[in-house]
Amino acid sequence: MLKFECHCTYVRRLCSFLGVRNLLDATADLKRLFREEIDLQEADAEGSYISRTLAEMERSGEDVSACWNKVDGIKRLEEQMIELFAAGTDTTATFLEWALLYMSAHPETQRRVQDEIDWVVARKTAAAADPAAAAEEEEEEGSVALSDRGDMPYTEATIEEMSRLTPEGAIIVPRMALADTRIGGQPIPAGTVVVPFVWGMNRDPEHFGPDPDLFDPERFLQVDGDGGGGYRFKKHDRVLFFGTGEREGGGTGWIKQ
Ligand code: HEM
Numbered sequence: 001m002l003k004f005e006c007h008c009t010y011v012r013r014l015c016s017f018l019g020v021r022n023l024l025d026a027t028a029d030l031k032r033l034f035r036e037e038i039d040l041q042e043a044d045a046e047g048s049y050i051s052r053t054l055a056e057m058e059r060s061g062e063d064v065s066a067c068w069n070k071v072d073g074i075k076r077l078e079e080q081m082i083e084l085f086a087a088g089t090d091t092t093a094t095f096l097e098w099a100l101l102y103m104s105a106h107p108e109t110q111r112r113v114q115d116e117i118d119w120v121v122a123r124k125t126a127a128a129a130d131p132a133a134a135a136e137e138e139e140e141e142g143s144v145a146l147s148d149r150g151d152m153p154y155t156e157a158t159i160e161e162m163s164r165l166t167p168e169g170a171i172i173v174p175r176m177a178l179a180d181t182r183i184g185g186q187p188i189p190a191g192t193v194v195v196p197f198v199w200g201m202n203r204d205p206e207h208f209g210p211d212p213d214l215f216d217p218e219r220f221l222q223v224d225g226d227g228g229g230g231y232r233f234k235k236h237d238r239v240l241f242f243g244t245g246e247r248e249g250g251g252t253g254w255i256k257q
Contacts, residue, residue: 027082034081038074049084053077088251091168095255098166099159102215109158109217116152120144123151153233157220160233163241164208165215170199172243198240207238 015022041051057073103110121142149156174195177188188194203212208219222234242249249255 027086030082030085031078034078034085037081038077050077050081053080083251087249088255091249091251092255094168095162095166099162102158102162102165106215109215113155113158116155117144120148120151124148149233153221153231154217156233157217160220160235160239161215161217164202164236164239165213167198167202167241170197172196172198172240173247175247196240196244201238201240204238207236 038050038054041048041054054077103113121144124144125142144152174193177190177192177194179190181188181190183194202208205212220234220236221231224230224232242252242255
């Protein structure tokens with residue numbers, strides 16, 4: 001029922017109010033820049049995200065619009081570059097800085113994460129040495145991948161705990177109620193703009209008490225019910241690091257990898 005409202009006129013007015021250059025003009029500049037980059041990389045079919053996507057378009061056949069459900073493939077690629085650049089660079093860098101800080105401040109957590117990584121790498125290295133197992137499991141020696149997360153509950157819990165404590169902003173993108181509704185019993189008439197306060201949600205003592213400011217990855221771990229003494233990662237649906245619903249961060253899949 002809640003929808004993000006985005007009007008170009010609103011963006012223009014906001015930019016002029018804040019005294020910054022018009023966001024839409026800046027986006028047009030970025031588009032030109034990325035178009036130049038795409039043209040440059042057309043000749044080189046190796047390596048980068050752009051050149052790989054172009055190669056995939058070629059492979060997928062007839063014309064570029066065969067890609068992405070008939071949407072003009074090149075135009076879509078330009079848009080992806082803008083998303084990656086505008087929404088993906090600062091957010092990712094900031095989170096990695098926080099992650100390094102938390103790992104430095106909590107050496108015991110760092111050691112446990114490292115132990116898990118070492119254990120997975122050793123297991124994969126051993127599997128890669130066995131040609132039959134390697135062919136079956138497509139093990140990649142010497143590194144961890146998203147597919148290993150089931151074997152890394154403590155690392156997952158640590159990432160979740162860092163995400164809980166360091167949302168990219170105190171608030172996320174506003175929504176507008178399209179019809180009368182309620183949130184937590186509170187009536188929200190149609191047309192109301194709602195601003196999700198994720199900082200407060202992530203530190204809500206009712207859900208993360210009694211000490212919600214404490215860095216404690218264990219709050220996302222649950223003892224396995226098989227009696228073996230192991231534990232597994234337990235996601236909490238209140239941690240909205242990438243936002244939620246239709247507007248959930250476009251880069252969620254990329255970032256998790
Ligand atoms: C640690 C990294 C990142 C964090 C914490 C993050 C967080 C967020 C959040 C909180 C939102 C608002 C969602 C909402 O209001 O429900 C958002 C939106 C978005 N993010 Fe990210 N993001 C990250 C990386 C990326 C990357 C790498 C990309 C692009 C490849 C990306 C693309 C987008 C896009 C396109 C939106 C707007 C989605 C929409 O409104 O439809 N993000 N992100």
